[in-house]
Amino acid sequence: MESRAFDRRRWRQLPVALGLLAPSAIILGAFIVYPIVKSVFLGTERCNASGTRCVEGGWDQYTDTFRSTEFQHALWVTAKFALITVPLGLALGIGLAVLAHKHLAGVSVFRAIFSSTVATSVAVASLMWLFLLQPSVGVLSNVGWIADAFPVVKQPGLLNDPDTALWSVGLSSVWANLGFTFIIITAGLQGIPDDVYEAAALDGAGGSRRFWAITLPLLGPSLLFVLIVLTSRAFQAYGEIDLLTEGGPRPDDSTTTITYLTYGRNSIMATDLGLQATTAVLLFVVLLGLSFLQLWSLGRRVHYGD
């Protein structure tokens, strides 16, 4: 009897619940679920070079695109970009957080400084770095001793040299993300109780041993979160590339990542909806594994969260 009454109440709450969920569900459905489903089909539309005649049902467009030199190159550039930005961003974030996690007078000023780049949007950060790195009208090339010591900053310029362009964009990206990384890892450090360190010190563990044996493992969840966010940001990087290099220098396309290949203003995809949809779906698939990791770590927090 009781369970039936309970059931009845659950069913009675259904209309109210659906009403409350409707606004979110409609937006998420129309602008996240529908686009993905629709893209999968749009991606089969093959058009001729001028885009005047398109045929549907060309599923082989996915394999063709994936195997194309352009996509393979962009995938490789994206992977390199992630390999540059993620470890560097993570290491710098840990370093800064540990450095500023001391009971020193005035340390809060340094914390504010290290967090400050969180206030810069990708456009703001990229333009700041553009001005630093530009060969003719930039800062570094107009400081005499720097231009003398590193001729590359003037000719051809760090952003125009195929060997340094991706690193330069990566550096600007690392800088822009540093505030975020610092804040997350600092919060993680503050969650480690003091007595763990006291006990370790009593047992005679030195500074570096305490770092490797206590700090790093106990930072685990924060580091995992930062790792996932930085990696997915690397795969989705667009603004810094658009403003700093426009995917170039050409003809190597040294900084054309998957996202830039899909949306970049000079990209061969930009005018072909079917091809755009294809790379968008492939980007989704590539990022899916990463996103699952993210969701999994979110799920862990549901479990352990207070």
Next chain:
Amino acid sequence: MAAERRPTGFRLVGRYGLLAFVAFVTLFPIYTTLVAAFKPGDKVLVNPLVPDSFTLEPLMTAWSDGHLGRYLFNSFVVAAVVTIAQVVTSLLSGYAFAMLDFPGRHVLFALFLATLLVPIEATLVVNRRTVDTLGWLNTYQGLALPFLATAFGTFLVRQALLAVPGELRDAARIDGAGHLAFLRYVALPVIVPTVGALALFSFLSSWNQYLWPNLITTEESMNTVQSGLTLLRRSSLDEPNALMAGTVIAAVPIFAALLIFQRSLVRGLTSGAVKG
């Protein structure tokens, strides 16, 4: 680390030295930007590290020729609409998932979370088409529409409500119109910190959107600050001081807002990281 003995003497000097050096490197791009933004055009590339002259001219140029006032206004309107909408939709759906028991709740919640798996860049091709079909290119509606709801916000609100004491939640077991009143007068006051963090996070992510406004804006007057900076970069490359002044103008509102709402920000960012 807190338990460590305070460093003294050389070690103390060394630590401050290291902190100061790292702070200098971190602030360097901001410093050179500020120096350039206040230098006249003929001096900006001479000693770019030294603030040896001062003028407000680049700021005026960027403001008038770069239309940054208009773009700031556009960004503000869009971000405000997105923030209010995200807070409201997240409160409603978060409440439903936390406080109501109904058939299919777990499946629906899983579906909501699954939308977090989709990178925004993978949706924009079709979303641009949708907004185009609606005739909303170059409009505030178009800029805001795809971002009026968020599964992340729903998740945050749900987690905060689940932490609300049981007696309060039992009071929620009322029917019909009672729910909205309960949400407004009982639940909302308890989760104000979470909602504040969500609002700040929503505002920031909308304000910082780069690709979307660049994709759907073709009329100059409908740019946001971010896509406006793209235009400025393409137009004033030979005037680095005006470009940097524009960058300063674009950055100041967020720096100011974050100074005021520091605590909310840290809470908002870490709620995704450390604890629910």
